[in-house]
Amino acid sequence: MGKKHKFELNFEGIDILSKRFEDMGGDLKELADKALQETHAYVTPKVEQAMSASPYNFNRTGDTKASLRRKADVQWDGNVAYVGVGFDIKKGGLPSIFLMHGTPTIAPDRNLYNAVFSSKTKKEVQELQKDVFVNALLKG
Numbered sequence: 776m777g778k779k780h781k782f783e784l785n786f787e788g789i790d791i792l793s794k795r796f797e798d799m800g801g802d803l804k805e806l807a808d809k810a811l812q813e814t815h816a817y818v819t820p821k822v823e824q825a826m827s828a829s830p831y832n833f834n835r836t837g838d839t840k841a842s843l844r845r846k847a848d849v850q851w852d853g854n855v856a857y858v859g860v861g862f863d864i865k866k867g868g869l870p871s872i873f874l875m876h877g878t879p880t881i882a883p884d885r886n887l888y889n890a891v892f893s894s895k896t897k898k899e900v901q902e903l904q905k906d907v908f909v910n911a912l913l914k915g
Contacts, residue, residue, distance in 0.1 A: 842868035
């Protein structure tokens with residue numbers, strides 16, 4: 776998970792759980808899609824909450840607010856799946872970078888940054904993804 780507004784499936788034990796799930800005849804692509812959709816569903820409200828509490832006005836033009844990815848669009852690049860979260864830079868989300876990191880004239884909005892990039896969020900996402908896999912194994 777680089778500094779891009781994307782989350783990949785990335786948790787300890789994913790290889791073992793994936794193999795077990797496939798050995799049971801499960802559709803790993805479908806399970807990966809579900810885990811990433813749940814990742815998006817978890818992170819998006821955190822970003823919305825940070826926007827609401829932000830000292831910066833997301834309603835001035837509305838472009839940045841409108842660029843929030845509200846749909847969990849899971850993409851595949853070979854065997855790697857990812858889902859975009861946060862703001863879509865190409866659709867008006869460029870100011871979010873300046874809001875999260877600050878500029879010489881504005882302080883960074885740490886809550887907005889942390890909603891996507893904090894180690895706490897990343898750890899929570901990894902646990903969520905792992906739970907999706909474990910629950911699928913338990914359901915058989």
